[in-house]
Amino acid sequence: MGQEKRIKKSYKICVIGCGHVGLVTAACLSELGHKVFGVDSDKEKIKNLNRLKIPFYEPQLEELVKKNFKKGRLKFTASISGAVKDSEVIFIAVGTPSNPDGSPDLTAIEKVSCQIAYNLNSYKLIVEKSTVPVQTGIKVKETILRFRKNKAFFDVASNPEFLREGSAVYDFFYPSRIVIGVESKKAEKILKEIYAPLKTKIIVTDINTAEIIKHASNSFLATKISFINAISRICDLTGADVKKVSEAMGLDPRIGKDFLNAGVGWGGSCFPKDLEAFIYIAKKLGYDFNLLKEVKRINQEQRIYFVEKIKEHLWILKDKKISILGLSFKPNTDDLREAPSIEIINYLLEEKAKVVAYDPQAIGEAKKVFKGKKIKFAQNIYEAAKSSDCLCFLTEWDEFKNIDFKKIRKLMHLPLIADGRNMFERKDLEKLGFIYIGVGR
């Protein structure tokens, strides 16, 4: 990895919450040379981490955890009080899931704020890392002021993360920007020192602005994807090619080429939850964010539309064997949260199709998600394709790019390819005798 960089000052840091964001942050901060405690209330998780068992798949994370654990710079504990007392800086990285009405559930943030207050034995900088609604920082501060046991000073800051699952470690070390929302020069200095080895622009703002930057960034990215998915529908209606449209649009530097891949839409633990939360908060503040409601609607419709396209070719789905390749919400992760595959598979099962699925990493998670459902899992692509009526690509794993389509053609019952991520070229597959369904092309 070779990420070890020189820091001016090594801070004692505790990261509360060892989920995706928290664990990556803890491991990467320790790699920078800080002394880090990863804290989680889940004792089983901590026990496993202390045995160097990582709870999810994220490239490079395991080696980073092992290396820094062995060097003694990264420790794991279930005792929040000890870790808080021993730390100068506390990152809050606990979950903020959605309530049924779309509002973010901030119970864990409040609980942690109280625990920090009870254990405030000296000056501490408390940093929000979790994605939270604007004005949460103020609430964290009020809570700590209300419950702190002694009059030790503290600062609250917002330092939203922009890590992508599947490339989170890389994103930490090569960030496009670091945003710090602070109320004091001291907090600004500490955060700048913590991140000193990372060469990127640091944007210093107030706390509310930093919180909005996070929600606005994720919402904008989701909007970009839904926009191109809407364009893909028009392309389908006119015989145009959405891939060419994105390519040409993306060359305009004001637009940019990223996040313009049409397909079965966005999922994951961030966009769906963050959009819901932003719509909810905006409404609470007096603004009806209809644009984001439409972004969500386009995304949901895209999945059903994709199944409808398959149905056009297969006519009746009942008893047809449909092979799903790719279950995770994106490549290089085993995360299935809000993955398009879930909705699409459920839809196929409702129509009584025979579903067999393969994913390079996510089968373990998928078995939990689809527990009790009539779905089979294959060991590899070719086993999944055997006697299939449709090979359906839902995640663009690298492994799928090198498929031996000649072999696949012989294995399939009906040579139908439904490419939900526009990974392949129609003419190449048609040459091999396949029927090709893309999205917007």
Ligand code: UGA
């Ligand atoms: C997203 C943001 O990209 C990160 O910056 C942010 O830190 C993170 O949320 C978070 O809030 O924690 P992530 O959810 O890991 O990261 O995944 P993305 O790479 O953003 O992809 C999200 C979804 O959009 C995936 O389902 C992906 O397949 C889909 N997508 C992406 C498309 O359908 N088309 C595209 O062109 C790009």
